Amino acid sequence: MEVWFIILISLCACFSLKSLFSFFSSSKTTKKNVSPGNLPPGPPTLPFIGNLHLLPKSMVDLRSVIYDLSHKYGPILTVYLGSEPLIFITSYTLAHQALVRHGAAFASRPAVVPVSAVLSNKRKDIGATPFGPTWKALRRNLISEVLHPTSLKSYSVERKRVLDSLIIGFHESSKLNQPVRLLDHIHHAVFSLFIRMAFGELSETQIKEVEEIQYQLLVAYEQFSVFGTWPRLGKLLLRNRWKKYLQFLKNQDDVILPLIRARKKLRQERGKAFELISYTDSLLDLKISEEKGNLEEADVLSLCSEFINAGADTSTTMLQWVLAYLVKHPRIQSKLFAEISEVVAKGAKEVEEDDLHKIPYLKAVVLESLRIHPPNTSLIPHTVMEDVELCGYTIPKDTTVNIVTALIGRDPNVWENPMEFRPERLLTGEDIGEEVSDVTAFKMMPFGAGRRMCPGNRLGLLLLQYLVSNLVWNFEFKTVDGEGVDLSEKEEFLVVMKNPVRAYISPRIK
Secondary structure, eight states, X not given: OHHHXXXXXXXXXXXXXXXXXXXXXXXXXXXXXXXXXXXXXXXOOBTTTBXXXXXXXXXXXXXXXXXXXXXXXXXXXXXXXXXXEEEEEOOHHHHHIIIIITTTTTOBOOSOOHHHHHHSTTSOOSSSSOSSHHHHHHHXXXXXXXXXXXXXXXXXXXXXXXXXXXXXXXXXXXXXXXXXXXXXXXXXXXXXXXXXXXXXXXXHHHHXXXXXXXXXXXXXXXXXXXXXXXXXXXXXXXXXXXXHHHHHHHHHHHHHHHHHHHHHHHHHHHTTOXXXXXXXXHHHHOEEETTTEEOOHHHHHHHHHHHHIIIIIHHHHHHHHHHHHHHHOHHHHHHHHHHHHHHSOTTOSOOOGGGGGGOHHHHXXXXXXXXXXXXXXXXXXXXXXXXXXXXXXXXXXXXXXXXXXXHHTTOTXXXXXXXXXXXXXXXXXXXXXXXXXXXXXXXXXXXXXXXXXXXXXXXXXXXXXXXXXXXXXXEEEEOOTTTOOOOOEEESSSEEESSOOEEEEEXXXX
C-alpha cells in the first residue's frame, strides 16, 4: 500500500518523500499560487509536479542537490513542489540579511511544520509556533526561567553529575583494554541532564523510562512524518502505522504525565522551596494571557519533550562528532590537552566551568565541528510575514524559506578547504568571541540567527566545552588499529555518524 500511497500523493501534486518534508512542507497551508514574477531563479519545472523529480529521499542527499543547483542558479534559488515555491539560501551573507536585517519579516513559521505536528502532536511548542503572543510568552519563559545565566549556573551541579557519570563509565571500560563505543556512554549521561532539568530530581529508573520513550519517538519519526504532512490520507491508508503512532503517544503520556503531576503535587506541599527550579515548575506557573490562562497538562508535556529532544539529542550528536575528530586527529587532541594543562593545575581532577573561557582552542575545536557538522542540514523553515526584497528578488508574503546551514559552513568561497578539520582557522590572534550568538563573528549559523535563533545556544556551547575539556583532561582517546574513524553521515532525526566512533581509552589521571 505504501507504493500506492506515494502514487496517490503525486497525482494530487503532493510532496511526501520520507523525512524531507520534516523541514519544509505543510499539510494545511492554503496559500495562493505565487506568480514566478521576481522570485529567485531555479530549475525548469514540469507540469503539475514542479521540481518533485529532482528531490532525493533524504536530507543528507538534499544537501548535494541544493549544492549543485546553487552553483548553477546562485546562492538563493527557488524550487517548486507542485505549484508551491520554496526558497533555499546557501550563503551566509544572504542568510544574515534575511534573519537579522529583515528579522521581523522572517520571524514566523509555516502554518504546519510536520516535525512539530508529529513530535508535539499539534500541541504547544516553541520551535514551530508561528510568530505571535503565544510564541513570545513561551520563549520568554524558557530564556528567563531556565536558560538565564543565573539559572544555568544553578544547574552546574547537574552538569558535574553528568561528567562524573561519564568519567566513571570510561574508567571502567578502559580496564577491559578493548575498543569503546563512545556513544554508549554519552547518550544516557547527556539525556539524564536534560531530563532532570525538565522534571527535577528523579530516580534512575524514571530517567531511563523518559530517555527510552523520547529516543524511540526520535528514531521512529521518519515513518510517522507522513501524519504531519498528509494526516487525513495517512490515517486512511496507513492504518497500522497510525495505530503504532498512537501507541507511542500513549506510552509517552503514561511515562511523562505522572512526573508532571508529581511535581505539581510536590510544589503544592512545599510551596516554591526548591533548590533547583525545573522547566516543569516554570510552565506550571506560566500564563500565556489573561484570556487563555495556564497551560494544559498536554502542553507542558509537549514543551518538556521539545526541551529534552532539542537539548539532549543535539548535544549527544555534537559531542560524538567532536570526540570523533579528536580521535582521528591526535595532534589536535594533544594540542588541546596542552592548552588545558596551562590553565588547570597539575593533578586537578576537573576543568572548572569558570576556566573554560581561558582555553580559546577548546572553543575553536567545538565550533569547527559545528561548522562541518551542524545538527541539521537546514534550520526549521521560516515563513515571511510580508513581501521582502532580498538580493534583488521579491519573496512574497507566506513563502517558505530554508536556510541550508550545512552548505553555509562548507562554502568554499568562505572557507579554505572547507572539509578539512582545522580549528586554528577560527583563531585570529585574538581571543575568539565570547558570544557565539554574535553572527558576525563567524561565517556559520549552527544555532540560526535573529529572532528565531535557538534559545539554548548558550547552554549547548557551555555543555560541549565543559564535557570535551574534562574528557580530554582525564583520558587519551586513540584510534582502533585497522578501523580508523569513519566520518560518513546518515539521517536519523538529526544528521548523525553513520558508524559511531569507537576508540581505545587511556586514563591520564591515575
